[in-house]
Amino acid sequence: SSTVDTSSDDASADASEVITVGALTPGNTNDGAFNQALADALAQLEDEGLITYELRDQMSDPATSEPVIADFASQGFDLVIGHGIELGDAVFSVAEDFPDVNFTASGGMDILDAYTDNVETWTYDSSQVGYLSGYIAGLTGATQIGRVESMELDFVVATDEYFQEGVMAANPEASLLPVVYAGSFDDAEAAASATTGLIGQGADLVYTTGDGIAAGVGSAASSAGVMTVGVSPAAGEDALATNVSTVDLDMYPIVKAWVEEVAAGKFGGQGVTSTLDNGGIVYAPINDVDGAVPSDVTQEIEELLANLADGSVTIS
Amino acid sequence: MKLTLDFRRVAIIGGVAAGIVAVAALLIVLAGASPLDGLRGLVEGVSSSPYRFGELLVGTVPIAIIALTLIPALRAGVFSVGAEGQVTIGAITATAGIFGLQNAFGDAVPAPVYLVCGAVCGAIGGGAYALLPALLAVRWNVNEILSTLLLNYVATGILGWSLRTWLASGENTATPQSALFPESAALPTLIAGTRAHWGLVLVVIIAAALMWWQRTSNSARLTVFASRPKLARRLGTTRARTIYSTMLVSGLGAGLVGWIQVSGINDRLMGSVAGGVGFSGIAVALLGALVPSGIVVAALFFSALAAGALGMQSATGSVPTSIAEVIKGVILLGVACIAAVQKKPAAIVAPTAEPAATDDDPAGAGSGTSAAVEDHIGIGESEQQR
Amino acid sequence: MSTTPLIETGRVLTARSVSKSFGTVTALDDVEIVVRPGRVHAIVGENGAGKSTLAKILAGIEQPDHAVMSIDSEPYAPNDRADARALGINMVPQQLSLVGELSLTENLLLVAPERIARRSHARALLAKTLSLAGVDVDIDAPTSSLGQAHRQLGEIVVALAEGARTLILDEPTASLGPVEVGGLFAHLRALCALGTGIVLITHRLDEVSDVADDVTVLSHGVDVHSGPTRGLDARRIAQLMVGDLPEPAPRAARDIGEIVLQAVDVTAAAARDSQLTNVSIALRAGEITGIAGVAGSGQNLLMDVLAGFVTPVTGQVLLDGSPAGAVDILRGHVAWIPEERSESLVPNLSTGDNLDVYRHTAGVRAQRHPRRAEQRRTHEAAMREFDVRPANATIPASGLSGGNQQKLLVARELGLGLPGSGTPRVVLAYGPTQGLDLRAAQAIRERLIACAEQGAAVLIASHDLEEILEVADRVLVMFAGKIVTDLPVAEATTDRLGSAMAGITTGQQS
Amino acid sequence: MSLELWISIFAGAIALATPLIIAGVGEGFVERAGRINLGIEGMMILGAFTAIVAASVAGPFVGLLAGTLAGLIAAVVMNTAVYRLRANEIVVGLAITMLGLGLSAYLFQLWIPSGQTNVSVDTIGRTPLGPLADIPILGPVFFNQSPLVYAAIVLLIAAWAVMRFTRFGLQIRAVGSDPTSAALRGVRTAKVGARALLIGGALAGLAGATITVGSIGSFTPGITAGRGYVVLAVVIMGRMTPLGIALGALLFSFLQSFSLLSQATAVQLPSEVYQALPYVVTLIVLVFTSRAQLRKTTAKVKLAT
């Protein structure tokens, strides 16, 4: 996969020393989604011998996370990754006191300009995640699409708008049922109930992005034989049985670039975005759900990606 | 006689302590790490650096204030478990107050004004939210444990909605949060190089105030009320006044904590603002036997536990963070048992425990029953007896 | 007297060298008692003499330190109440053991040997027992809704239905009116005729000579006398118990003064009592007003209204002519001795703290804290004055025996307790001597009279007519929430009062 | 709103009510015996987790059994702490909840390390009750549900029968309403209370298992999502009687189901309003039931204020 363009080729060449990384994620690292993306990237980089790392999960409360970040910094880690917007403030506030340690902070689009000398900022293109998910959902030929989300948060709402745009681009005939919010990130049962209800109202595909609730969505949909998009591996094999695909982050190229920068002593002063183009956003191989999904879906997606890359398709 | 009693006590304490260690060690081993590293981490978690020690204090402040201000309510037998929601509402009103001030007077507002405004708004918010279950209890006899529990959920809803709408930050954020406070609204740091802030001083003031209060007649009246409401009536206290006033005090304290959490730690309002301090506060109040000094110690202990558990995770590397929660739960359980063995059972729940002393049956024929803890859920009930 | 038993040879419950101590207190020391079938065996003794303890040991509720017990010649050593019950020994405790939320039937089933509750069977059994004992009690109503007398009878019937052949009654008459006591004794005699052995604990010595066949006198845990009652009268028994009683002091004539506390046309409602309808009562300085009535006639509610706990629906309570609430009434020096002393003593506070709990009254400025030692001396002096044993101001109030708790309460209300200067202007007392032995009861009656002599308005409600007739200047009778009779004591005969208490109106309204 | 929607809402309500009813029946025993179990949330999630682990090895029914056992063990711990060692009931309850939430998340993370797909098990699934399931409207609502729903109904009847027809039921009522008299009558109050608590714990565990093995088929941390606390409210609301508890649970889940699904219609309210709705209505019902109770004992001494 293509890496972020900031990495210079010789950086990795003379990186004989192993970089120590301390990382924090807001949720569980086995969530099969956002948090796990970082955990997997770190594990892979460690396998490759580039880093050793320590990872702390469930750090969504800044009251807990700030001391952990400070801890990492004071123990002399080379790079401290705060993965998740909840950690942004804490990273910046600790980074001030440790100018010699490298940090990364994540946030919304506006964090890209907030970098400092020892803090690089990161975000991902949520419009692409939403659009591609919607596009895949549209390509399945589903006619009534339901959505179950955790809570009515700004970014959820924003992502959802792109999802709708993606659906319409792929299949203008499809109709969308209003979003149902389960009201919790964890309440799989409520999500299952919501999904069953949507199916009862005629939904033939259900989209979700939540963590814990995906288990409920996946379980209810798969037992009703209805397709889903966005169910993560954390929901379990059975739930994945009818999941067409999930658009997700791949943190490997991003983290690798950071590590190389640290090794080369060139870290800092910029912000990066994970995109489809730079391999930071990927989609899971298409599951044809026993032939329910047209066979040319993968091909059409690749076409879309190419069009997005050359600018012939833009997401508004 | 005395010897056997002491033996039993030692045996229980030893057994409980061994149980805690065994469970913790087992869990660490399960994760493929060394229990000794875990133990080292537990100690280092609170002591290895000034920063970590500061964290111990930071964690103590909210729990201690909530627990301290719960003293009157619990002494009177009013069991409110609504601190969690009151913290949330206090944080919202404090945030609103601070931004209101900023909007009205621009950047010229001096720090003390912000602090006073935040504290007052927070306390008022928490207090007002506590009066609601008090009203329900007084007017309609609604069990306050349940009403406060339910209102915690409502507070969460209000917080979520506020962060999405009128208090939402202008930035595009994934998790809901308010904008950053003006710098002068932040609670100043008390110990340089740590996050320990001036909220600590509030703990001392509140503890001192309660120590003084404890010796007042007002306190004695509440204690009488808990077990003998009629006698308390003669002393000039009524059920309504007791419930309103004690719930109000606990609400004010929790609201103040709401402000401390936003102004002292995050400098903005976030969804995680209450973060379980309400429930910890109740546990600490009971562990501290409803005595201010005991509560401060229990709060320090509780906070140390949280910090130590994080340190343990950090020292063992591979162990998932949830171990902190497990260790906290196990130790809380153990300490509750040990505290009960240490003191006479009546002392721990002194205000509400009343093995009905009637007729010539002092210890009660039902000495096998747990008279101490079983029947103090609602004061409403004790009145209905008549 | 009464039923001369035909069978002297039936089941005999024998307990010899029974000893029991609680910590340092020796409750029983080498006591012996023999209970024969078809006979009523009275146990008498002053407060704390060990009567209840002995009864509980017989019934398996309390374990003795040492005892040799047998039924007939079979050794008898019950581990718990169930053992005793299975062998036909049953007890109606001083504090009734019926669960209020359950009916008599359910109370019977509660400890039945079968796991499945056979309601119809239990009801049939109870009905049969009821008719045998000649009692009529509702067996399906929650027992809390029954009157005191019916609950008392109900528990006896339940015990019989459980197969009691030896029945121990701990102060069953303490809270009953004369009519009910008469009824109860008639039932007991009926039971004796069926061969049941009955142990009767009581403080009313005239009852002993009336109804008992044998008597055991306990004093400080030792059985000082045991034998048939034939030839013993109340005086003699009292002498056996406590030596000679002082003669009651002659009553000086008192001046009746102004109205201090009054209820005007009060209507009010409460859970267990009858509701009050248009009750008016005025308490005058120097006068002792007695209120008689069977339990549940509204006396409790009237007391609550006068003490300011219950706000009347209509009408009002006036202290010195102006409306007052509970705390004003206390500040106005009204002493309050409730029927249930547990309402007024805080069990986990020390006896000393209980004595001066009124120091904490709202609006009363705490005087300078006296030094602890000094305070303790004051408290213990008061406790000695009122004969509270042990006179130790640091033990929790719950550590005192029932009788001594009562004395402690009286010591506070009439002794040093009221805020400001101590002496009461009004005394509201409900059964102030209940559960007290003769000497202690006498002492408290003297106190009440002394209060009146010092100008206090005194109200005494009691189920014990004798007591009222002894101290009161004026006697009211309540029935079903109304005051039905109001007589000067000179005109109040036991007959007139008794029939008024039973609701038999003779036309003479107050 | 369409008929299908209403059917979905009612069917969803019954499904959501099942764990509440099961745990509620248990807590009903506990509260009738005069105790309160604030550890119920922890017991539920321990049951939920244990059930999945056991079910992945030995099938869903063993899973249910294991979940029940996990709740039972937690209740034994609680009983020992509170009623033998006399620790404070509220503290111990909160500690058990903390422990349950933490332990289940911890063990889950060890069981399914990062990078591994979560384990799914076969759920109990739905069992249409033959031709009954085809009745219009009623069929899909009542007769096409999980066997656990039917089991919950059986449980309700059993609980009612135990309270009504057994000595144990009477003893629970006695111990709860008047422990001193009960002890004096010879009821072993500690034993009765312990049994009630153990029943409560076991049923809480089963309720947790119902969520994972009964409907979702996998575990995620925090999956009980505060239902334990809802159970406490439902039990009081239902005045601790089995029927009342069932009605309370149904009311709560109906509101939850309604809030979830009516979002899919055009009624536009802030989603938080929907989320808080069940709690607010529960509170209101609580006010009315408490007030009714107050009326019933209207005679209660009216203390002046």
Ligand SMILES: Nc1ncnc2c1ncn2[C@@H]1O[C@H](COP(=O)(O)OP(=O)(O)OP(=O)(O)O)[C@@H](O)[C@H]1O
């Ligand atoms: N459970 C107990 N713990 C400690 N002391 C007790 C206990 N039960 C009784 N005593 C003591 O034992 C002695 C005898 O008590 P008991 O209750 O038998 O007296 P009683 O004759 O029934 O008195 P009363 O007439 O007041 O009912 C008293 O001194 C009392 O204080």
Ligand SMILES: Nc1ncnc2c1ncn2[C@@H]1O[C@H](COP(=O)(O)OP(=O)(O)OP(=O)(O)O)[C@@H](O)[C@H]1O
């Ligand atoms: N033989 C008996 N006669 C009268 N009552 C009995 C008898 N056996 C038991 N009981 C009553 O039953 C109550 C409960 O007894 P217990 O607790 O031993 O029940 P159980 O059915 O034996 O329960 P388990 O078998 O679980 O111990 C006791 O309080 C006792 O009153």
Ligand SMILES: [Mg+2]
């Ligand atoms: Mg006695």
Ligand SMILES: [Mg+2]
């Ligand atoms: Mg048995």
